[in-house]
Amino acid sequence: MSRTAPPPLPRSPFWQTKSTETKATSDNAQSDGSAVDYAAIDYPAIVQSVHGFVVRDVMPHLESWEQQGFLPDAIYLKAAAVGLIPLGYPEQYGGVPCNAFARIASTRALCEAGSGGLFAGLLSHGIALPPLLALGSDDLCQRIAPAVLKGTAKMALAVTEPTGGSDVANLRTTAVLDGDHYVVNGDKAFITTGMRADWLTVAVRTGEKGAGGVSLLMVEGDRVGIGKTALNKMGWLCSDTALLHFDNVRVPASHLVGGEGLGFLGLMHNFNIERLGLASLAWGMAEVCWTDAVDWARGRETFGKPLVTRQVIRHKLVDLRSRIDAVRCVLEQVAWRIDQGDEPVAEVCMLKNQATATLEHVAGEVVQILGGAGYIRGCRAERIFRETKVLSIGGGASEVLADLAARQLGF
Ligand SMILES: Cc1cc2nc3c(=O)[nH]c(=O)nc-3n(C[C@H](O)[C@H](O)[C@H](O)COP(=O)(O)OP(=O)(O)OC[C@H]3O[C@@H](n4cnc5c(N)ncnc54)[C@H](O)[C@@H]3O)c2cc1C
Numbered sequence: 405m406s407r408t409a410p411p412p413l414p415r416s417p418f419w420q421t422k423s424t425e426t427k428a429t430s431d432n433a434q435s436d437g438s439a440v441d442y443a444a445i446d447y448p449a450i451v452q453s454v455h456g457f458v459v460r461d462v463m464p465h466l467e468s469w470e471q472q473g474f475l476p477d478a479i480y481l482k483a484a485a486v487g488l489i490p491l492g493y494p495e496q497y498g499g500v501p502c503n504a505f506a507r508i509a510s511t512r513a514l515c516e517a518g519s520g521g522l523f524a525g526l527l528s529h530g531i532a533l534p535p536l537l538a539l540g541s542d543d544l545c546q547r548i549a550p551a552v553l554k555g556t557a558k559m560a561l562a563v564t565e566p567t568g569g570s571d572v573a574n575l576r577t578t579a580v581l582d583g584d585h586y587v588v589n590g591d592k593a594f595i596t597t598g599m600r601a602d603w604l605t606v607a608v609r610t611g612e613k614g615a616g617g618v619s620l621l622m623v624e625g626d627r628v629g630i631g632k633t634a635l636n637k638m639g640w641l642c643s644d645t646a647l648l649h650f651d652n653v654r655v656p657a658s659h660l661v662g663g664e665g666l667g668f669l670g671l672m673h674n675f676n677i678e679r680l681g682l683a684s685l686a687w688g689m690a691e692v693c694w695t696d697a698v699d700w701a702r703g704r705e706t707f708g709k710p711l712v713t714r715q716v717i718r719h720k721l722v723d724l725r726s727r728i729d730a731v732r733c734v735l736e737q738v739a740w741r742i743d744q745g746d747e748p749v750a751e752v753c754m755l756k757n758q759a760t761a762t763l764e765h766v767a768g769e770v771v772q773i774l775g776g777a778g779y780i781r782g783c784r785a786e787r788i789f790r791e792t793k794v795l796s797i798g799g800g801a802s803e804v805l806a807d808l809a810a811r812q813l814g815f
Contacts, residue, residue, distance in 0.1 A: 445502055445505075445506050447506060450502075451510070451512070454513035454514055455513045457488065458513065461479065461482045461483075467781070467782060469521075470642045471641075473644060474643070475643065475644075479526065481555040481556070482555070483526050483555060487500050488514070489526065489555050490554075491506065491510055492506075492530075497537075497550050497553055498549070498550045504739035505736075505739055507681065507684065508680075508735065508739055511681065511688055512684065512691065515689050515691065518784030518785075518787055519791075520643075520791040520794070520795070521640035521642040521791070522642060524643040528560050528596045528601070528643075531561040531674050532601075533548075533549060534673045535561075535620055535667075535674060536622060536661055537549065538673040539669070539673075540622070540661045540662065558600055558602050559597070559603045559604075559605065560596060560598045560603075560646075561605045561674070562592040562598065562648055563607040563671065564592060564595070565590065565591055566591050569593070569594065572615075573614050573615040575590075575609060577591065578608060578610075579609070579619065581610075584656065586610070586621060586654070586656075586657055586659075586660070587655075588606065588650040588652075588653040589652060591648065591650070592648040592650075594635065595646045595647075595648055596643055596645055598644065598646025598648050599644040599645075600625070600644055601625045602624065602626075603623070603624060603625065604623045604624075604625055604648070605622060606622075606623050607620055607667050610667075615668040616665050616668070618665070618667035618668045619663075620662070621660055621661065622655075622659040623655050623659065627655065628654070629651045629653035629654070630648060630650060631649035631651065633646065633647040634646060637794075638793065638794070639787065675749075675752075676749070679756040679799050679805070680735075680738065680752060680756075681799075682760070682795055682799045683731075683752075683756045683758075684759075686731070686795050687732055687762075689767070690766040691728060692784055693766050693785050693788055694766060696784055696785055697721060697770040697773045700773060700774050700777070701721065711773070720769060724766050727765065728762065730758075731759045731762050734758060735755060738751050738755050750813050753800070753808050754805075756802075757796070757802045760792070761802070767785060767788050767789040767792050768789065771785050771789050
């Protein structure tokens with residue numbers, strides 16, 4: 405971000421809720437009605453703060469977190485203290501309002517750790533909290549959001565099921581009203597922070613087939629009847645991923661987010677945020693890979709000459725640079741449109757696909773340039789290479805997003 409001109413100031417924050425009755429807000433306003441002063445956003449300060457956190461609080465411990473399979477509670481407190489966890493949320497819950505560019509800048513700084521698991525685990529509230537803030541009652545928001553944004557509580561979003569994740573409208577977990585409680589039965593798969601979340605935002609079926617029968621319930625992670633199994637993964641090792649089983653779990657009816665049948669609408673509030681976030685992550689990780697490749701190629705000699713003097717390596721580095729810059733251009737263009745209050749669904753889908761495909765290519769080529777060193781645990785490119793696949797599956801698989809983009813483009 406350092407080489408870009410300051411972005412134009414947006415009229416409307418992209419996390420801001422729209423088309424809801426409970427939280428209707430005007431442009432350029434927080435959910436408490438106060439104006440957001442985007443001119444006051446200090447991008448270098450955000451980057452510096454997150455970078456300091458990564459170097460000081462993350463890098464020395466990352467390998468041990470990867471081995472233990474989850475992030476320690478203390479790191480959430482530290483991430484909150486540097487402003488990372490509250491970034492992009494309303495002040496009334498302890499958040500720090502920002503626009504899409506500030507989010508991208510903070511993600512880029514976080515990428516220096518070379519760990520997508522860090523991003524996924526630390527920021528799992530990034531997909532669990534927006535539906536609640538968009539549609540939930542003030543009571544529920546006040547009970548959950550301040551603790552999460554302070555780093556004292558963790559959140560997870562539980563939508564995907566063992567029978568399928570892409571087709572959200574057909575989810576099977578049920579919630580049946582019994583007096584003043586819902587009784588939840590079903591299974592959720594691949595849930596980030598699912599093992600340790602204090603609050604789960606759970607997508608359930610309360611009504612008829614299809615999207616109109618889907619609702620969201622806020623469920624405490626320790627409710628009786630929730631079974632949890634940790635899943636072993638290819639990458640994102642420091643982020644816990646759970647299989648959750650709900651066996652007659654009783655949840656107060658007051659924990660319903662918005663109203664029955666509003667679940668899909670709530671989840672839609674995530675789509676642009678999550679996909680832009682994953683595209684930013686892919687771009688940031690590609691930048692990290694490229695930097696490591698250039699450093700390596702300058703220092704490594706083969707057959708009596710530095711690698712960087714070999715034409716094939718020089719051209720490869722230039723090719724990778726061009727691809728990464730192309731992603732950055734589209735990322736900034738989409739961020740700018742979102743900050744203008746636009747909802748460029750097709751462009752966000754295409755951006756996410758472009759960014760994740762680019763990272764897959766870049767990470768593969770960079771591991772090749774690093775040779776054996778790129779295959780060894782502890783090397784950033786090695787970790788990033790293992791983490792590329794999840795980015796083109798999660799947050800909407802590439803094929804599903806391409807289909808959605810096609811429909812949005814009118815064919
Ligand atoms: C590490 C990790 C963390 C995750 N975290 C969470 C989380 O926190 N919360 C949560 O709810 N979910 C989470 N997920 C789940 C993720 O969102 C799903 O894996 C994803 O939505 C795809 O669903 P699926 O795995 O069931 O694949 P399916 O829906 O079964 O699809 C399988 C594959 O089929 C192809 N495909 C699917 N539909 C189409 C189509 N219409 N046309 C062409 N091809 C198609 C795609 O290639 C897709 O990858 C996580 C997944 C992983 C791996």
